[in-house]
Amino acid sequence: xxxxxxxxxxxxxERYIGKPLGSTTPTEAPDKVNLPMIRHWVDALDDRNxxxxxxxxxATTRYGEIVAPPAMLQTWTMPRPVIEGIAERGGAPNTxxxxxxxxxxxxxxxxxxxxxxxxxxxxYLKVGEQLHSMIMLESISEQKSTAFGLGYFVTWVxxxxxxxxxxxxxxxxxxxxxxxxxxxxxS
Amino acid sequence: MSNETRHPxxxxxxxxxxSLPPFDLPVTSTVIVAGAIATRDFMPVHxxxxxxxxxxxxxxxxxxxxxxxxxxxxxxxxxGPESMQRKISIKLGGPAVPGQALKFTGQIIxxxxxxxxxxxxxxxxxxxxxxxxxTGTVVLTLAGD
Numbered sequence: 001x002x003x004x005x006x007x008x009x010x011x012x013x014e015r016y017i018g019k020p021l022g023s024t025t026p027t028e029a030p031d032k033v034n035l036p037m038i039r040h041w042v043d044a045l046d047d048r049n050x051x052x053x054x055x056x057x058x059a060t061t062r063y064g065e066i067v068a069p070p071a072m073l074q075t076w077t078m079p080r081p082v083i084e085g086i087a088e089r090g091g092a093p094n095t096x097x098x099x100x101x102x103x104x105x106x107x108x109x110x111x112x113x114x115x116x117x118x119x120x121x122x123x124y125l126k127v128g129e130q131l132h133s134m135i136m137l138e139s140i141s142e143q144k145s146t147a148f149g150l151g152y153f154v155t156w157v158x159x160x161x162x163x164x165x166x167x168x169x170x171x172x173x174x175x176x177x178x179x180x181x182x183x184x185x186x187s
Numbered sequence: 188m189s190n191e192t193r194h195p196x197x198x199x200x201x202x203x204x205x206s207l208p209p210f211d212l213p214v215t216s217t218v219i220v221a222g223a224i225a226t227r228d229f230m231p232v233h234x235x236x237x238x239x240x241x242x243x244x245x246x247x248x249x250x251x252x253x254x255x256x257x258x259x260x261x262x263x264x265x266x267g268p269e270s271m272q273r274k275i276s277i278k279l280g281g282p283a284v285p286g287q288a289l290k291f292t293g294q295i296i297x298x299x300x301x302x303x304x305x306x307x308x309x310x311x312x313x314x315x316x317x318x319x320x321x322t323g324t325v326v327l328t329l330a331g332d
Binding site for chain 1: 243268269277
C-alpha cells in the first residue's frame with residue numbers, strides 16, 4: 001500500500017504501472033538481424049559456437065542456416081544512444097518520452113542496477129529478420145533501503161515480435177533505480 | 188579459453204546432478220567495454236570508471252546483456268551447436284569488475300524426454316571475489332540419439 005503522505009513519489013509512479021514503458025506502439029529495431037553485429041558480439045564475447053557465423057557448419061545443425069546468438073535478443077532493439085549528456089541522464093540512451101524511469105531520474109534516483117533478467121526464446125533469429133519490441137511496466141516496489149542507497153525496484157516485460165507479428169521472445173527485466181550515495185558524505 | 192567437452196554431447200549420457208565443466212573468465216576492462224558496446228549498451232557505468240565510482244561502484248562493471256551472453260556461451264560451449272536454449276533466468280548479485288575472474292559452474296537439475304527431444308534444466312552460477320555475480324537457470328533442448 002502506498003502512503004501518499006510518506007512517499008509522494010511512489011504515489012506519483014503508480015499511474016505508470018501496467019502501461020507501456022516509453023512508446024505506446026512497438027519500437028522498431030534500428031537494424032535487421034545482421035552478420036556484422038553478430039560478428040562484433042561473437043568476437044567481444046569470444047563465443048565460437050559455429051552456428052552464429054559459419055554457414056556450412058550451421059547447415060549441418062537443426063538450424064539449417066546461420067542464426068543469431070539467442071542472448072542477443074535484447075541487443076537488436078537497444079535504442080540508438082545520444083552520447084552527449086548520457087551521464088547527466090543517468091545513462092539513459094536518449095531523452096525518451098515521459099515515463100517512470102525518467103520520473104525517477106528527475107527525482108534524484110539516477111542510479112540504475114539490473115537485478116533480474118529472464119529471457120525466453122521461441123526460436124533463434126535468422127539474418128534479415130526485422131524485430132519490434134513493446135515494453136510494459138509490470139511493477140514498481142515500495143521504496144527500499146539497499147546497499148547502494150534508497151531506491152525502487154522497477155520491473156518491465158518486453159515482448160519481441162518480427163514483421164509477421166510472430167512473438168519470437170520475451171524478457172522480464174528488473175532494475176533498482178537508486179539515489180546514489182555520495183561516498184564523501186558518508187565518512 | 189574453451190571447455191573441454193566432447194561434441195556432440197549425447198543427451199542419453201546425461202544425468203540429473205551432473206556438473207558442467209567449470210569455466211574461468213578473466214574479467215578485464217576490455218572484456219567489460221567490449222561486451223557493453225557489442226550489446227549496444229552505452230551506460231557510462233560500463234565504460235567510465237570515474238562515473239561508476241561516483242555511483243558507488245568499485246569500478247566499471249559488466250552489463251547484464253553481457254552477463255547473459257556469457258551464461259549463454261557457457262551453456263552452448265558445453266551442450267554444443269545442436270543445443271537450443273529456451274530460457275535464461277538470472278539474478279544479479281555483486282558486480283563483475285576488472286581484475287576479478289568470473290568462475291562459471293553449472294549442474295543439471297532436471298531432464299525431461301518428450302518423443303525424440305530432451306529438455307534439460309541447468310543451474311548456473313558465476314562467482315568472483317565478491318561472491319555470486321549471477322545465479323540462475325538455463326533451459327535448453329537437445330535432440331535424442
